[in-house]
Amino acid sequence: MSRQPTIKDVATKAEVSFKTVSRVLNREPHVRKEVRDRVLAAAAALDYRPNNAARGLTGGRSRLIGFLYDNPNYSYVTQGEAGALLRCREAGYHLVVEPIDSQADVARQIEQIISSLRLDGVILTPPISDAPAALATLDRLGVAHVRIAPSAAREAAPCVFIDDEAAAYALTRHLIELGHKAIGFVQGHPDHGASRQRQAGFERAMAQAGLAIPAQLIAQGYFTFESGMAAGEALLSQRERPTAVFAANDKMALGVLAAARRLGLSAPADLALAGFDDNRVSRLSSPQLTTAHQPVDVMCAAAADMLVALAGGETLDQPTLQLPFEIEVRASSAAPPRAPLSSPASAV
Amino acid sequence: MSRQPTIKDVATKAEVSFKTVSRVLNREPHVRKEVRDRVLAAAAALDYRPNNAARGLTGGRSRLIGFLYDNPNYSYVTQGEAGALLRCREAGYHLVVEPIDSQADVARQIEQIISSLRLDGVILTPPISDAPAALATLDRLGVAHVRIAPSAAREAAPCVFIDDEAAAYALTRHLIELGHKAIGFVQGHPDHGASRQRQAGFERAMAQAGLAIPAQLIAQGYFTFESGMAAGEALLSQRERPTAVFAANDKMALGVLAAARRLGLSAPADLALAGFDDNRVSRLSSPQLTTAHQPVDVMCAAAADMLVALAGGETLDQPTLQLPFEIEVRASSAAPPRAPLSSPASAV
DNA sequence: CTGAAAGCGCTAACAA
DNA sequence: TTGTTAGCGCTTTCAG
Numbered sequence: 001m002s003r004q005p006t007i008k009d010v011a012t013k014a015e016v017s018f019k020t021v022s023r024v025l026n027r028e029p030h031v032r033k034e035v036r037d038r039v040l041a042a043a044a045a046l047d048y049r050p051n052n053a054a055r056g057l058t059g060g061r062s063r064l065i066g067f068l069y070d071n072p073n074y075s076y077v078t079q080g081e082a083g084a085l086l087r088c089r090e091a092g093y094h095l096v097v098e099p100i101d102s103q104a105d106v107a108r109q110i111e112q113i114i115s116s117l118r119l120d121g122v123i124l125t126p127p128i129s130d131a132p133a134a135l136a137t138l139d140r141l142g143v144a145h146v147r148i149a150p151s152a153a154r155e156a157a158p159c160v161f162i163d164d165e166a167a168a169y170a171l172t173r174h175l176i177e178l179g180h181k182a183i184g185f186v187q188g189h190p191d192h193g194a195s196r197q198r199q200a201g202f203e204r205a206m207a208q209a210g211l212a213i214p215a216q217l218i219a220q221g222y223f224t225f226e227s228g229m230a231a232g233e234a235l236l237s238q239r240e241r242p243t244a245v246f247a248a249n250d251k252m253a254l255g256v257l258a259a260a261r262r263l264g265l266s267a268p269a270d271l272a273l274a275g276f277d278d279n280r281v282s283r284l285s286s287p288q289l290t291t292a293h294q295p296v297d298v299m300c301a302a303a304a305d306m307l308v309a310l311a312g313g314e315t316l317d318q319p320t321l322q323l324p325f326e327i328e329v330r331a332s333s334a335a336p337p338r339a340p341l342s343s344p345a346s347a348v
Numbered sequence: 349m350s351r352q353p354t355i356k357d358v359a360t361k362a363e364v365s366f367k368t369v370s371r372v373l374n375r376e377p378h379v380r381k382e383v384r385d386r387v388l389a390a391a392a393a394l395d396y397r398p399n400n401a402a403r404g405l406t407g408g409r410s411r412l413i414g415f416l417y418d419n420p421n422y423s424y425v426t427q428g429e430a431g432a433l434l435r436c437r438e439a440g441y442h443l444v445v446e447p448i449d450s451q452a453d454v455a456r457q458i459e460q461i462i463s464s465l466r467l468d469g470v471i472l473t474p475p476i477s478d479a480p481a482a483l484a485t486l487d488r489l490g491v492a493h494v495r496i497a498p499s500a501a502r503e504a505a506p507c508v509f510i511d512d513e514a515a516a517y518a519l520t521r522h523l524i525e526l527g528h529k530a531i532g533f534v535q536g537h538p539d540h541g542a543s544r545q546r547q548a549g550f551e552r553a554m555a556q557a558g559l560a561i562p563a564q565l566i567a568q569g570y571f572t573f574e575s576g577m578a579a580g581e582a583l584l585s586q587r588e589r590p591t592a593v594f595a596a597n598d599k600m601a602l603g604v605l606a607a608a609r610r611l612g613l614s615a616p617a618d619l620a621l622a623g624f625d626d627n628r629v630s631r632l633s634s635p636q637l638t639t640a641h642q643p644v645d646v647m648c649a650a651a652a653d654m655l656v657a658l659a660g661g662e663t664l665d666q667p668t669l670q671l672p673f674e675i676e677v678r679a680s681s682a683a684p685p686r687a688p689l690s691s692p693a694s695a696v
Numbered sequence: 697c698t699g700a701a702a703g704c705g706c707t708a709a710c711a712a
Numbered sequence: 713t714t715g716t717t718a719g720c721g722c723t724t725t726c727a728g
Contacts, residue, residue, distance in 0.1 A: 004463055006721055017699045022723065030697050049463040053410060054721035056401040058704045067445075071430070078426050082419070085447055094444050094465060097415075099433055115352055115397040117442060225632050251632065258634040281629050284573050284599065286606040354705055365715045370707065378713055402705035406720045 005046040014042035025050060052094070056118060063093050065307050066113060066122035067300075068134075070102045076125050076296055079280070080148065083297030084123055087304035093120070095304075106133040114143050121145060121307030123300060127192050129159070144310040146303035148296070151193015158306050158319040160299040164194050167292040167325040168201025171274050172246060174290070174327060176209045178335045180244035180272060183211070184235040186221040186228055186256060188248035195223075198248045198276060217242055221252045228255020236263050236271070243272065243336035250275035250282040253289055257332070268334035278328055287331035295323055353394040362390035373398060400442070404466060411441050413655050414461060414470035415648075416482075418450045425473070427628070428496065431645030432471055435652040441468070441659075443652075454481040462489050469493060469655030471648060475540050477507070492658040494651035496644070499541015506654055506667040508647040512542050515640040515673040516549025519622050520594060522638070522675060524557045526683045528592035528620060531559070534569040534579040534604060536596035543571075546596045546624060565590055569600045576603020584611050584619070591620065591684035598623035598630040601637055605680070616682035626676055635679035643671055 007025075011018035016035060023031050024039040031039075042048075056062035065088055069077050081097065088095045098113050100106060106128070113119065121144035128134050129147035135157065138145045147159035154161070175183050185202050188195030206213050216238055219231035228247055232255055235245060247253035253275030260271050267273045267287055275282055278293035302323070306316055355373075359366035364383060371379050372387040379387075390396075404410035413436055417425050429445065436443045446461050448454060454476070461467065469492035476482050477495035483505065486493045495507035502509070523531055533550050536543030554561050564586055567579035576595055580603055583593060595601035601623030608619050615621045615635055623630055626641035650669055657664060 008721080018721095019699060019723085020697095023698085026723080032697065035698085047459070049460065051405070051466065051721055052464045053401040053404040053466060054704090055723075056704095057399070057405055057706085057721080058723045060704090060723090062401060064444075077429075081425075081445060082447065085445065092464075094446070094461075096412075096442050097429060097433060097445050098442070099430065111395075112397065113442075116400045116440075118399060118401060254632045254634075258636075261634040281632055284602045284629055285633060286602075286609040288606075356705080366705095367707085367715060368713090371714085374707080380713065383713085399705055402720090403707075404720095405705080405722085406707045408707090408720090 004051075005048045007048070007050070009046055010039065010042045010048050013046060014039045061311055062118045062120050063311075064096050064117055064119050065093050065304060066117070066119045067095050067097045067125075068100050068110070068113075068122050068128050069097075069125045070100055070128055076148075079296040080123070080125055080300035083299070083301035084304040087301045087308065091304075091308040093304070093308055100128055100134070102127055102131060106131050107137040110134055110137045111141065114138075114141050119143060120311040123303045123307065124148060124150075125300075126150070126194065127189075130193050144307055146306050148299050148303060149194060149294070151197060154320050158303075158310075158316055160302050160306075160321045160323060162294050162299075162323050162325040164197035165201040165204070167294070167327070168198040168246075168248075168276065169205045170201075170325075170327050171276070171290070171292050172202045172205035173209075174329065175244045175246060175272060175274060175333060176205060176211070178244070178272060178333060180242075180336050181211055182217065182240065182242040182244070184217045184219065184242035184245040185213070186219050186231040186235070186245065186247035186252050188252075189222045190220075192223065195248055202246055216240075221248065221255075223249050223252060225251045225255045225258075228252025229259045230255070232256030232259030233263070236260055236265060244274070244333070245271065246274045246276075248276055250277050250279040250289055250291055253291070253332075254281065254285055257285060267332050270337065272334055272336065273332040275332075278326075282328075282330075285332075289328075290330045290333035291328050293326040293328050295325075299323055352399075353396045355396075355398070357394055358387065358390045358396050361394060362387045409659055410466045410468050411659075412444050412465055412467050413441050413652060414465070414467045415443050415445045415473075416448050416458070416461075416470050416476050417445075417473045418448055418476055427644040428471070428473055428648035431647070431649035432652040435649045435656065439652075439656040441652070441656055448476055448482070450475055450479060454479050455485040458482055458485045459489065462486075462491050467491060468659040471651045471655070472496060472498075473648075474498075474542065475537075478541050492655055494654050496647050496651060497542060497642070499545060502668050506651075506658075506664060508650050508654075508669045508671060510642050510647075510671050510673040512545035513549040513552070515642070515675070516546040516594075516596075516624065517553045518549075518673075518675050519624070519638070519640050520550045520553035521557075522677065523592045523594060523620055523622060523681060524553060524559070526592070526620060526681060528590075528684050529559055530565065530588065530590040530592070532565045532567065532583040532590035532593040533561070534567050534576055534583070534593065534595035534600050536569060536600075537571045538568075540571065543596055550594055564588075569596065569603075571597050571600060573599045573603045573606075576600025577607045578603070580604030580607030581611070584608055584613060592622070592681070593619065594622045594624075596624055598625045598627040598637055598639055601639070601680075602629065602633055605633060615680050618685065620682055620684065621680040623680075626674075630676075630678075633680075638678045638681035639676050641674040641676050643673075647671055 129150040221227040275291040282289035569575040623639040630637035
């Protein structure tokens with residue numbers, strides 16, 4: 001528990017000025033290899049680690065990245081955090097997690113966090129990635145930010161996303177190809193941009209297959225289990241119930257599954273089911289959920305990379321990054337009860 | 349995007365020395381109310397926020413708390429983080445999340461994090477809360493730490509926990525009272541202390557009810573869905589299969605549920621099921637899981653409180669804090685197929 | 697290629 | 713009750 005070694009201790013041991021140590025540690029050029037090695041050896045011997053606060057105070061770089069999220073989005077959080085964390089650590093950065101209440105004064109919350117911590121950058125997860133107040137504040141403060149899965153203004157600032165529309169389209173195609181014709185859709189939260197895109201993909205696939213979408217096949221949801229259950233109940237208790245349901249996220253799909261169960265229907269025998277996101281939970285259900293895998297961890301890792309690069313003064317060669325999704329076909333989707341296999345449809 | 353105001357700007361505006369501003373901001377005594385008000389007004393007018401790095405550099409307090417976890421424990425993470433975050437923010441602290449690889453050099457990882465960030469304290473979630481290397485390192489570094497749900501040496505250092513044994517006992521009683529006699533148990537990860545305690549509670553309840561626990565009613569699990577599924581398969585494919593299964597955590601219980609389903613058994617009709625933790629997932633399954641609620645968010649909030657107090661030089665009046673659990677009876681547990689209701693058993 | 701000086705924004709002594 | 717002086721550990725000037 002003796003005092004932590006400082007840069008001066010290293011300098012003394014390596015018999016150089018402490019500025020030289022600083023140079024070596026920051027990988028600046030113009031240091032003789034011999035000197036560099038001596039410094040490195042001294043630092044290792046003393047088990048020296050730079051004081052992040054001191055570095056930040058003078059250098060303008062705090063080496064701190066903020067991970068901003070709003071409470072409802074738990075599933076995103078863990079995976080995204082893990083991905084971002086990985087890259088942060090590799091780059092010598094640390095991740096500060098900050099929940100934001102979208103309903104309250106977003107600008108104020110962000111100012112608070114940024115200015116006391118002097119964050120080098122922030123990762124914005126939905127729905128904050130679409131909050132104009134958040135973006136405006138960050139711009140005004142001049143703080144780098146990367147949005148995860150924003151639904152609008154993709155060119156305006158760095159962001160990482162997948163093609164939600166295409167993924168929803170592909171997933172719907174999958175259901176159609178299984179032979180389903182009456183496919184229900186549970187909409188996502190109206191405030192999330194992804195909701196619109198996913199519905200658009202669903203509608204495109206249906207239209208392309210010449211399938212109608214009567215109003216009673218669409219149910220409003222809010223990305224929660226409960227809302228999915230309510231929607232499922234509405235959808236499945238109709239006389240002409242759909243043989244398949246596509247919910248705009250996994251949690252809602254599980255809600256539909258619960259509703260089906262309550263109505264005595266079992267998946268996939270009586271009802272094919274598809275979700276979206278490939279949440280951890282989608283593998284824990286019985287049957288496991290067919291879904292579109294959104295690589296949240298990779299997306300956030302990429303975002304962290306971008307922020308680190310930006311903080312280092314680099315320019316992003318690819319500020320908007322579209323990552324591939326994947327359709328995970330699992331046990332929850334099967335052909336409808338007595339349906340003929342549909343003829344192979346044309347591809348995208 | 350103009351320069352952030354500093355303490356000196358506030359001092360100038362309030363027409364006092366900048367030390368006085370510092371006093372006001374730190375709520376130090378010996379400042380005339382009139383002066384204090386003037387300073388506060390100036391700070392508000394300038395929208396001043398102290399630079400955390402500068403404060404930490406000189407004051408010895410970084411106002412940063414670390415949240416340490418190991419990857420497997422995702423369910424803990426989100427809830428615990430949220431709880432801790434809440435209190436941190438109230439106290440003007442920030443939470444830095446740091447994953448630790450229990451398999452690698454724990455001491456080194458912790459040293460790394462602590463010494464570069466000068467954390468004021470850390471919250472340790474299982475299984476790190478039981479890692480001797482972690483505890484020893486933190487002690488050596490003199491860094492305050494609060495352990496969440498440690499299984500040993502509770503008196504040695506601050507910690508927050510529930511009585512796992514009693515909770516497992518109560519849950520087992522619940523199954524017994526439903527009329528189950530052949531109750532299977534899926535063990536947790538052997539490296540987690542909670543595994544032992546939960547099994548002990550199970551065994552005590554069974555013994556007290558005069559029920560035998562033949563070896564084939566115990567299956568090894570590792571706190572994962574897959575291990576639960578394997579254990580469930582082993583347990584349920586026997587000739588004399590149990591009518592109820594108690595898994596040492598929720599994820600494994602869901603695994604057992606999947607295995608049951610595969611074997612054509614449905615819960616709770618053919619099989620009563622209980623988990624542990626009350627993970628978010630336990631409500632998303634069909635049927636919803638009967639489980640013991642471990643208030644991870646409250647536990648971590650309490651831990652954050654303790655660390656803030658410690659950092660402020662206070663002494664903990666209650667360094668070891670036991671919080672109450674709750675048994676959540678949900679749809680997954682019901683009486684066995686053709687069982688007579690057992691006679692009410694004596695209480696704890 | 698290396699070093700000396702200055703100062704980041706703040707708190708901790710001490711003095712007034 | 714208030715102000716002055718150092719100095720935290722580091723990076724950024726600017727000299728050599």
